[in-house]
Amino acid sequence: MTSIPVPGESARPVATDAGERNYLTAGRGLASWLFTVDHKRIAILYMIGICSTFMLGGIFAMLVRIEHWSPGATITDSGETYNRWFTLHGAIMTFLVLVPSIPAILGNFALPLMLGAKDVAFPRLNLLSFYLWLIGAVGFVCVLFLGGIDTGWTFYTPYSTTTATKVGLAGLGAFILGFSSILTGVNFLVTIHKMRHPGMGWFKMPLFLWSLYATAIIQIVATPVVGITLLLLVVERTMGLGIFDPALGGDPVLFQHFFWFYSHPVVYVMILPGMGIISELISIYSRKHIFGYSFIAWSSIAIALFGFLVWGHHLFVSTQSAVMSTIFSLLTFSVSIPSAIKVFNWLATMYRGSIRLTTPMIYALSFLFLFGIGGLTGLFLGTLSVDMHLHDTYFIVAHFHYTMMGSTLIALIGGIHHWWPKMFGRMYNEAVGRLAAVLTFVGFNATFIPQFLMGSRGMPRRYYNYPLEFEFLHRASTVGSFILALGLFMAAYNLIASLFHGKKVPDNPCGGASLEWQTTSPPHLHNFEKPPVLTDPYDMEDLYWDEETGGYRSRSVEGASGGS
Amino acid sequence: MLSALTSLAAQQGRSFWMPTQGSTFAPEVDGVFQFIFWLSVFFFVIIIGLMTVFVIRYRRRPGIEADNSITHNTKLEVFWTVVPSLLVLVIFYLGFRGYIRARTVPGDTYQINVLGKKWVWSFTYPNGFSTNELHVPLGRPVSLTMTSDDVIHSLWIPAFRIKMDVVPGRYSKLWFVATEKGEFPILCTEYCGTGHSDMLTKVVVHEPSDFMKWMDEAGNQYEGMNPAEAGEKVFKKYGCFACHTLDGKDHPIGPTLKGLWGKMETLSDGKKVLVDENYIRESILDPQAKIVKGRTPSMTVFKGMIKDEEITFLIELIKSLKD
Known part of the structure; x- marks a missing residue:
């Protein structure tokens, strides 16, 4: 911790010689990764795991899209096979990818660093969360090999209690995944409460942390409900207890209430952290202080709270009473x-900024576009009479893909690009990164805009077969999905290639003002070699570009070390 | 069936977003849809327009720094909190008005009972007669009292802009006044398994006088037909085509009826059975009793739904399709 002042040089050594002691090289061998309690390594374990399941879910998505190239049989002549594909696509993407995605990967990596902390509050619990996720993932892969499930990811009763497919195992898998989610939430909540940098008040936190905090509340409060619901489902299937099946005296609509009491808030578990990332990206790449910090912070909390009170909008045509609807x-x-x-507020942040279209910024702008469509099409579905027409059609399929994939996953990919140099100390190829971002954006819109049109014109969701009049729109959507897949593969290739050929980066290559940019890239095993200097996370004027290292430097950090 | 529905839809004029307007609800729902659509377009253009302008105008240039003096503006933020709040209240009210109308069944409707079963619809009229297609008179309020025999289904008539789940163990209601003569698709929109996407039929809207005539004719629907022809009508009426074919092509769910008569089938327990009158009768009334090897027990139980006379017609149809 002793610093030797060198004239013309900041007190802290430059990134390159930190290579010996950073978290990636601090321990060697497989065991040092599998039994790590370091939040940064756990983040990377999650990243590998979640990207693998994302690929698996993506394969099923492509099978569904290819099948729809023409009505009736295209690559399978069996509706049963198709039903398994769309169910596995939805279940894998929701439970294994979207719910954990941003908190588990970027939250785990950045949250303690942004707080100026050494780790999360309960590092061992953090590792347990990862292994619970892994057990859940293995459970789903077992379901896949044991013949799959055909209930849709929503498990509606009494279909799910009467089908012969592996609902029990999938339900147990989702139950275990729920625990992984709850434990991550508890960990983040406690860490934010107890381990902020001394002097970092609530309203001095980066907005990404506010969004993770709001997310943690939902994870802790809502997840137990779906856990118990899925358990009741399994109990009904195995012991014939009449809870949901009317043939046994149960109520099938009760299941829908229980299910959406969790599953609606959980879409905010997906989107809130994404919004947090966008707040960081837009501010940093516009070199502007975020506009309306407290409105953005409170709006995250408001979304978390209101999100609990809206589940019944999935039941407008379920026979729910008109008053409740x-x-x-x-x-x-x-x-x-x-x-x-x-x-x-994001728009106002860009006003009079100094905007650079870096790869993460292109993802952030895509997010504004896609979330704009996702949000505005939500207005149609919240409107009672219009929802009566649009419910359970492709319109809704397109809507939730715009919010869950177009927003959450785009934010995740943008965030991964943003923090990638911090994670691995290397920079990806910017040109390839931008091209991949644009391809993903184009492919995504080409895939899902035709689906809005199909839905309002009369194409129901979860249909193996469809009327010939929709063939053109289905084909457009399928072509789009290939462009989308190409964009995603290109981004993945670019990131992986950077690990081998990427240029080494200094501590702060992209100009973030939050604390994680004060440590080395990649960070030291214990995050900070010397205590970080507390700064305003959006004070961009504190940073200046240093040609020599090719990165940004902070005046207050240098002032603090110069004075000591 | 699908191509029939397709050509139906193609015949009718319709707007870019919506199918033909076939009921009194349709113009209202479409109006609200259009209102939200143009409001959304307005906001989307503002958001994406400003974003594009900012990206171009405030692109990074050497020597020009971002203006970091602006960090918030309470008046502006209150403005863009309050204005959207008021607008969504308007949208809420418009949707509420239409929805309450659609869910409040008037007293003087023509009542039809609907039964959903994997994967056929059955519509029963006040005189006890039932069909697989829904026939209704033009301009008269019609109400549907719906229930399901197995899992949850959902009845959607896109041209009428109405939809309601069909739930086992309870009755749900829909009503409408048809305003357009012709045939419009009916689809199942709650996922119900293998044949979900084939659980299709149509609503036929008649002039009131034609409707009465249809009802009279439908009452003696098999008059003047030979038994095999009548059998084909029964085959259509109960939606058998959702899982069986008559032309010898194998269907993934059920066997083709062509060449079935007199065949020796091997059952899942290894026993053999001859396809004769008794076997066919049992297979219709209690399909799960004998499952042919390689098939899954997924056929609708028709006990209580089909008349003895109709079973006889079906048997004659199968006989006539002998190779």
Whole structure:
């Protein structure tokens, strides 16, 4: 910790000689990774795991899209096979990819660093979360090899209690995954409460942490409900207890209430951290202080709270009473306001900025576009009479792909690009990165815009077969999905190639003002070699570009070390 | 069946986003849809327009720094919180008005009972007569009282802009006034398994006088037909085509009826059975009793749904399709 002042040089040694002691090289061998309690290594374990399951879910998506090239049989002549494909696509993407994605990968990596902490509050619990996720993932792969499931990811009763496919195992898998999610939430919540840098008040935190905090609340409160619901489902299947099946005296719509009580808030578990990332990216790549910090922070909390009160909008045509539907519709519109606030604040942040279209910034702008469509099409579905027509059609399929994939996953990929140099100390190829981002954007829109049109014109979701009039739109969508897949593979290739050929980067290559940019790239095993200097996470004027190292430097950090 | 529905839809004029307007609800729903659509376009253009302008105008240039004096503006933020709040309240009200109308069944409707079963619809009229296609009179309020025999289904008539789940163990209701003569698709929109996407039929809207005529004729629907022809009508009426074919092509769910008569089938327990009158009768009324090797027990149980006379017609149809 002793610093030897060198004239014309900052007190801290430059990145390159930190290579010996960084978290990637601090321990060697497989065991040092499998039994690590370092939040940064756990983040990387998650990244490998989640990217693998994302690929698996993506394969099923492509099978579904290829099957729809023409009505009736294209690559399978069996509706049963098709039903397994779309179910596995949905279940894998939701439970294994989207729910953990941003908190588990980027939250785990960046949260302690942004707080100026050494690790999360419960590092061993963090590793346990990862292994629970892994057990859940293995469970799903077993389901796959034991013949799959055909219930849709929503497991609606009484179909799910009467089908012969492996619902029990999948339910148990999702149950275990729930624990992984709860434990991550608890860990983050405690870490944010107890381990902030001395002097870092709540409103001095980066907005990404506010969004992770709001997410943690939902994870802890909502997840137990779906856990118990899936357990009840398994109990009904195995012991014939009549809870949901009317043939046994149960109520099938009760299941839908239980299920959406979790599964609606959980879409905010997916989107909130994404919004947090966008707040960071837009500010940093516009070199501007975030606009309306407290409105953005409070809007995250508002979304988390309102998100609990809107589940009934999935049940407008379920035979739910008209009075309840009315109340749920009204509450549903309340949740659109905090999202709108965020969008306007991001725009205002760009105003009079100094904007550079780096790869992460292109993802952030894509997010604004895609989330704009995802959010606005939500208005149609929250509207009672219009939802009566659009419910369970391709319109809704397109809507939730815009919010869950177009927003959450785009934010995740943008965030991975943003923190990648910090994670691995190397820079990816910027030109390839930008091209991949643009391809992903184009492919995504080409895939899902035709689906809006199909839906309102009369194409129901989860259909193996379809009327010939929709063939053209289905084909457009399928072509789009190939462009999308190409963009994603290109981004993955670019990132992986950078590990071998990427240029080494200094501590702060992209100009972030939050604390993680004060440590070396990649960070030291214990995060900071010397205590970070507390700065405003959006004070871009504190940073200046240093030609010599090819990165940004902080005036207050240098002032602090110069003075000591 | 699918191509029939397709050509139906193609015949009718319709807007870019929506199918033909076939009921009194349709113009109202479409109006609200258009209102939200143009409002969304307005906001989307503003957001993406500003974003594009900012990216170009404030692109990074040497010597020009970002203006970091702006960090918040409470008035502006209150403005863009309050305005969207008011607008969504308007949208809520418009949707609420239409929805309550669609869910409040008036007293003087023509009542039809609907039964959903994997993967056929059955519509029963006040006189006890039932069909696989829904026939309704033009301009008169019609209500559907719906229930399911197995899992949850959902009845959607896109041209009428109405949809409601069909749930086992309870009754759900829909009503409408058809305003357009012709045939419109009916689809199942709650996922119900293997044949979900084939659980299709149509609603036929008649002039009121034609409707009465249809009802009279439908009452003696098999008059003047030979038994095999009548059998083909029964085959259509109960939606057998969802899982069986008559032309010898194998269907993934059920066997073709062509060449079935007199065949020796091997059952899943290894026993053999001859396809004769009794076997066919049992297979219709209690399909799970004998499962042919390689098939799954997925056929609808028709006990209580089909008349004895109709079974006889079906047997005659199968006989006539002998190779």
